[in-house]
Amino acid sequence: MKPERAASTIELFAGAGGLALGLERAGFRPLALVEIDKDAADTLRRNRPRWPVIQDDIANLSGLDLRSRFGLKPGELDLLSGGAPCQPFSYAGNRRGLEDARGTLFYHYAKFLEQLQPKMFLFENVRGLLSHDKGRTYRTIADIFESQGYRIQKKVLNAWDYGVAQKRERLITVGIRNDLGGKIRFSFPAPHAYKPVLRDILPDCPPSAGTPYSDYKRGIFALVPPGGCWRDVPEEIAREYMKSCWNMGGGRTGILRRMSLDEPSLTVLTSPSQKQTDRCHPLEARPFTVRENARCQSFPDDWQFCGSVAAQYKQVGNAVPVNLAFAIAAQIKKALEDLSCGL
Numbered sequence: 001m002k003p004e005r006a007a008s009t010i011e012l013f014a015g016a017g018g019l020a021l022g023l024e025r026a027g028f029r030p031l032a033l034v035e036i037d038k039d040a041a042d043t044l045r046r047n048r049p050r051w052p053v054i055q056d057d058i059a060n061l062s063g064l065d066l067r068s069r070f071g072l073k074p075g076e077l078d079l080l081s082g083g084a085p086c087q088p089f090s091y092a093g094n095r096r097g098l099e100d101a102r103g104t105l106f107y108h109y110a111k112f113l114e115q116l117q118p119k120m121f122l123f124e125n126v127r128g129l130l131s132h133d134k135g136r137t138y139r140t141i142a143d144i145f146e147s148q149g150y151r152i153q154k155k156v157l158n159a160w161d162y163g164v165a166q167k168r169e170r171l172i173t174v175g176i177r178n179d180l181g182g183k184i185r186f187s188f189p190a191p192h193a194y195k196p197v198l199r200d201i202l203p204d205c206p207p208s209a210g211t212p213y214s215d216y217k218r219g220i221f222a223l224v225p226p227g228g229c230w231r232d233v234p235e236e237i238a239r240e241y242m243k244s245c246w247n248m249g250g251g252r253t254g255i256l257r258r259m260s261l262d263e264p265s266l267t268v269l270t271s272p273s274q275k276q277t278d279r280c281h282p283l284e285a286r287p288f289t290v291r292e293n294a295r296c297q298s299f300p301d302d303w304q305f306c307g308s309v310a311a312q313y314k315q316v317g318n319a320v321p322v323n324l325a326f327a328i329a330a331q332i333k334k335a336l337e338d339l340s341c342g343l
Contacts, residue, residue, distance in 0.1 A: 007336050010034075010070065010116070012058060012082035012109055016043045016305060016315035018297060019081060019124065020051070022325020026333045028079065031070050034058055039307030040315050047303055062111035075117045075177070078336055083124035083320070084109045106141060113148050119180055119339070120332055121145075123173040124320055127156050130171055142173075150175035153186060159298075161191035163323040165201045166265040166296045170320070172328060176335075186335040189327040198282060199261040201295045209309045210289030211272045217241075220256065221285040227260035229253045245276065254278060265296040270317035271310075290316060298323040 006029035014033035041055035159168040272287035305312040
């Protein structure tokens with residue numbers, strides 16, 4: 001019996017490896033992981049020395065003969081994956097295909113797609129991309145995907161539905177090459193029955209680096225109960241802390257926000273302490289450590305992050321939650337396996 005071939009993938013904008021770990025767990029074999037940031041590339045190399053990490057600007061690669069560069073036949077690659085950092089661009093109105101995206105990082109993702117023509121692709125981004133420029137930006141992106149010969153499916157998924165103790169919504173776009181449309185069926189993963197909360201992941205978290213609050217801020221957070229915010233401290237203290245934010249509209253519930261063990265984390269950010277997006281530890285008057293944020297992103301405890309503490313926070317905050325990545329990747333792998341059975 002012929003052994004099963006591992007599905008191949010090339011990942012762009014690989015970051016610290018959240019998406020790559022999910023793909024690995026689902027049975028994908030990376031042919032390349034492209035990442036420009038040195039610290040993130042070092043993180044990938046440290047944890048997976050055999051992964052073929054390319055630390056370079058994607059703009060230096062997208063114009064090459066990519067099939068020759070990666071030793072691929074036309075259409076041989078199973079999956080192109082990654083999420084181009086969101087550089088907003090408005091719809092030019094001329095339907096010039098790739099020309100409409102020139103000058104953006106998405107353009108280089110699309111150039112890889114154009115040259116390699118993988119069987120499927122996975123494009124991950126922020127939910128806000130759907131509404132940017134009244135929807136015209138995403139429509140341009142979708143037009144470009146379709147012009148390269150793909151049928152696309154999109155859906156906003158919340159990581160909390162897939163074994164991640166964090167509310168984090170991401171726009172997931174999956175494409176299937178048109179000539180395989182009748183042979184591949186992809187369905188987005190069904191939400192899990194149980195949705196974890198911080199009580200499930202914070203106890204026994206290994207110690208790691210973190211950025212503490214100032215004495216002033218720590219003293220104020222000591223007044224905030226778990227699950228509370230600025231509304232739970234005396235008005236004169238809240239007014240002094242919030243300064244100009246005091247007169248802003250809206251609930252401002254992200255200010256002086258202390259998490260509760262009985263809720264998921266709010267979206268993990270790239271910096272541990274910003275006034276309008278506080279995420280204080282439920283039991284201590286401090287931000288989450290790097291490792292606690294990594295647990296909120298469902299990274300395994302043995303995954304080591306390189307660089308300064310600030311660089312580590314940034315890598316964790318920018319990552320795709322591993323469990324969410326796995327849930328999507330497993331569905332893509334199933335679709336590709338069904339294709340192999342039908343050939």
